[in-house]
Amino acid sequence: MTESTPELVAAARLRNLPTRLLSLAAMHSDRRVNEALGRVDARKWHYAVLATLDEFGAASQAELSDRTRIYRSDLVAVINELTDRGFVERAADPSDRRRNVVTLTRQGRRQLLKLDKLLAELGDEVLAPLTEAEREQFTRLLTVLLRYHDQGM
Amino acid sequence: MTESTPELVAAARLRNLPTRLLSLAAMHSDRRVNEALGRVDARKWHYAVLATLDEFGAASQAELSDRTRIYRSDLVAVINELTDRGFVERAADPSDRRRNVVTLTRQGRRQLLKLDKLLAELGDEVLAPLTEAEREQFTRLLTVLLRYHDQGM
C-alpha cells in the first residue's frame, strides 16, 4: 500500500557514519521545509531576509548577505521576489549611492509572522520523534558544531 | 589575517531554527567530506558502494541502489568510475541477463580501507568540538530522526 520497494538495509559502515547521517537528515528536513514553504509561495531565503530585517531594521543587501549567508548574487533575486510580493521595499541609499536600503513593509511583517508559525510547526514535525530534552540537546549540539567551524554564528 | 569580513551575527530567529542549523551543519560537513575525498580522486558514492559490496558481497546495481540510496540512473556513472579505477568489476549476470553483477576487487578492498581511515579522520574533524559522549548522543539522535521519517535505515 505504501511502499513496494523491499526496503533493504544499508551497510553498517554507512549507518554509523556521522557525516552521512547528518547529510541524510538534512536532506529530509530541507525537503520538508521547501515543500511546505513552496505551498505558500515562499522560500527559506524569504524567511531569512524577513527575519533579519525585523530584528536589525532596514539594511543594505551586503549586510543582509552577511547575516543570512545568502550570496550577494543570489540575494538579488530574493529581494526581487520579496518586492514583487510587497513584503519589502528596495530604494537607493541617499547617503551612499552604491547601496540599496531594503525595508520591511507591514505586509512583510505579517508574512513573517505567518512563516514563523509555519516553521515552528515544521520544526516540531521534523523533530517529532525526539523528546523535549532531546530537541534542546540536538539544537545545542548543532550550535556548538556551527560555532566551532564556521566562525560566524 | 584570516577573514576580512565583519562577521555579522544572524538573527535570533534564524539562530534558533533547528531545521536551519541542521542544514548549515550538513553543508559544512558535506563540503569538508567532498573536498577531502576529491583530493584522493573519490566521491562519497564510491565509499557507499565499496562498503556495501564489502559487507553484502557482490550485488546487482538495483540492489546497490536500494542499499546506498543512489538513484539507479546515477549509479551507472558511479560504477563506471569505480571500474575505471579498478575497484569493482561489472559483468553480466548469467542467471538473469537483465542484471549486472558488481564485484569488489582486491584493489577495491584496499581503497575501501583507505577511505575508512580518511572518513574516520574527517568524522573526528567535523565533530571535533564535541566530547565523546556528545558524539554518541549526536549520532544517536540523527539515527532516531532518520529511522522515524525515512522508513528505511
Next chain:
DNA sequence: TCGCAATCGTTCGTCACACTAACGTTAGTC
C-alpha cells in the same frame, strides 16, 4: 587633487546533485 583600490549591486555562467522520463532488453506469468 588626482588616481587607485575597495565596495555595492547585478548579470552571467558553472558545477554538482536529486530526481524523472523513456527505452531496449530480458524474465516471469496467465
Next chain:
DNA sequence: GACTAACGTTAGTGTGACGAACGATTGCGA
C-alpha cells in the same frame, strides 16, 4: 505466446551553492 514487470542505461530537468566580471560609486593615500 501476449502482458507485465524488472533491469540497466541515456537524456534531461530543476535547484542550490558558488565564482567571475563589470559599471557605478566611494574613500584613501600620494
